[in-house]
Amino acid sequence: MTPLVYKIADAVISCVVIAPLVVFYWRGTWGLLDRYLIPGNESASAWVSVLIGIVINLSFNFCQGALAKMFEKRNLLIRIVGSRLYTGVFAFGIVNHWRGVWLVWNLYSGTEAWGVAGSLIVGLPLMVFFRTVFNILAAPLVVAMDLDSEYFAVSTRFHFKPDNLEFYLYDTCFTTVVIGSLIVFVWRGVWNMLDLYFINENTMQKSIHGHYGTALVGYSILILILCLQYPANFLSNKLLKVHKIAKIVFEDIYLCFAIFGNVAVWHGIWGLCDSYILPENPIASKWFTHTIGIGVLMLMLSGNSVLVRGCVVDGEKHKNENLVMFSTGYFSGLMKLCSDRHNKSVTLHGETVRNCKETDTVSDTPDEQEEDTRTAFL
Numbered sequence: 001m002t003p004l005v006y007k008i009a010d011a012v013i014s015c016v017v018i019a020p021l022v023v024f025y026w027r028g029t030w031g032l033l034d035r036y037l038i039p040g041n042e043s044a045s046a047w048v049s050v051l052i053g054i055v056i057n058l059s060f061n062f063c064q065g066a067l068a069k070m071f072e073k074r075n076l077l078i079r080i081v082g083s084r085l086y087t088g089v090f091a092f093g094i095v096n097h098w099r100g101v102w103l104v105w106n107l108y109s110g111t112e113a114w115g116v117a118g119s120l121i122v123g124l125p126l127m128v129f130f131r132t133v134f135n136i137l138a139a140p141l142v143v144a145m146d147l148d149s150e151y152f153a154v155s156t157r158f159h160f161k162p163d164n165l166e167f168y169l170y171d172t173c174f175t176t177v178v179i180g181s182l183i184v185f186v187w188r189g190v191w192n193m194l195d196l197y198f199i200n201e202n203t204m205q206k207s208i209h210g211h212y213g214t215a216l217v218g219y220s221i222l223i224l225i226l227c228l229q230y231p232a233n234f235l236s237n238k239l240l241k242v243h244k245i246a247k248i249v250f251e252d253i254y255l256c257f258a259i260f261g262n263v264a265v266w267h268g269i270w271g272l273c274d275s276y277i278l279p280e281n282p283i284a285s286k287w288f289t290h291t292i293g294i295g296v297l298m299l300m301l302s303g304n305s306v307l308v309r310g311c312v313v314d315g316e317k318h319k320n321e322n323l324v325m326f327s328t329g330y331f332s333g334l335m336k337l338c339s340d341r342h343n344k345s346v347t348l349h350g351e352t353v354r355n356c357k358e359t360d361t362v363s364d365t366p367d368e369q370e371e372d373t374r375t376a377f378l
Contacts, residue, residue: 006331010143011226014328015219015265018305019140021293023269025306028290029095035283046103053097057176057309060090060154065162067152083151087303088294094308101184111192120189123182124256131314132157132179133252134323136186136259138266140222141326144304145333155310175311183308190263199271208275215268221261225254225326232324248315251323255314258326302330 038045060067067086071079109115127133157179160171198217199210232254239246278285297303312318319327 007328010328010330010332011140013330014140014143015222018143018297018300018302018330019265020269021297022139022306023266023293024273024289025091025293025297026095026266027270027273028286028288028293029092030099031282031286032290033096033099035286042103043107046100046107049096049100050104051100053093053095053100054177056089056093057097057180058172060086060093060152061156061172061176061309064152064154071152083146084298084303086152087146087298087307090309091294091306094306097180098184098187098308101181102188105185105188111195113196116189116192116196118189119185120193123185123189127179127182127186128252128314130157130179130182131248132182132311133255133259133314134312134318135179135308135310136183137255137262137326138308139305140265140328141225141258141262142305143302143328143330143333144307145330145336146298146301146303147333147336151304153310155312157311157313179311180308186259187263190260191267194264194267198267207271211268211271211275213268214264215272218261218264218266218268221257222265225258225261226328229324229326233322236322236324244315252314254324300330301334 033045033049038048071082074082105115105119109118124133127136156168156171156175158167158171158174160168162168194214198214199207232250236247236251239250273285273289277289294303294306297305312323314323317323
């Protein structure tokens with residue numbers, strides 16, 4: 001297949017399969033936390049969620065190097081089980097963090113127009129200031145493959161390494177607590193605006209139509225964004241020659257449209273799940289989407305797509321491409337995984353053959369060694 005065909009196939013599977021599965025997982029986990037985490041006290045539930053989320057996030061951020069080394073030389077079964085357990089726990093922590101921050105905003109600012117707009121007004125300008133707007137995106141525009149080489153890697157805003165321990169600790173805490181929470185601010189603002197102006201909860205039928213509408217609007221924007229990414233990439237390269245600030249401004253504006261489409265798609269899918277998947281039994285519905293979402297994604301080797309982790313800096317390149325080129329590379333990721341496995345197998349096989357030849361050359365039989373000794377004396 002040609003690169004263009006791969007790009008189209010990647011975009012289709014990201015939008016039609018991976019994004020709904022990611023939303024399934026988030027909806028299920030969020031709903032189960034609502035049901036089981038201190039259900040009688042919304043304030044306590046929110047703050048405990050924040051605490052759980054931050055502790056798990058920071059723990060996995062600080063331990064990423066140790067985890068990579070621990071599983072590096074383990075057998076395949078242990079690597080698979082351990083890495084998928086890591087994804088499950090990390091995802092649980094991230095959903096807790098988001099839910100906690102979201103509910104805290106609801107508790108102290110309300111869900112009316114100004115209370116909703118407040119989180120967006122605070123969050124988006126600060127994300128622009130910190131040059132972290134790209135990190136607001138999620139599936140289908142960002143797809144993460146379960147690749148061995150980068151499975152446990154979590155980047156930070158200022159890219160400090162553990163060698164510089166003090167700054168590394170500050171950097172990791174800032175990325176996890178501040179940037180991670182600001183992302184939630186933006187999502188909450190856009191999401192609740194959609195609730196206020198697209199969804200009419202007066203009747204179930206109108207609500208369903210609203211969810212179809214947000215999903216349709218969201219997918220329309222994302223399709224347009226994906227189609228325009230090559231011209232946008234060309235323009236971004238041209239603006240870089242003018243000034244890097246011009247490139248950053250252009251990419252941030254472009255990303256803002258992508259963010260709105262991204263949130264609208266999630267909002268629509270989430271609402272349709274509420275309307276159609278076991279609506280008479282909400283708890284069973286949450287368990288179903290939670291299990292199907294994470295289970296199928298792991299089978300597809302894309303379980304890490306449920307995670308919101310790490311930090312990409314606006315204006316820089318991500319995976320050797322400008323930020324207007326979105327990471328929807330599912331099939332290309334599979335090809336890379338297969339290629340890495342094949343190269344590793346060939347390397348190991350070559351090393352084995354070489355070692356065997358050296359052994360054959362050095363290790364003669366006792367009779368051959370005795371014959372060599374006689375010949376030497378003669």
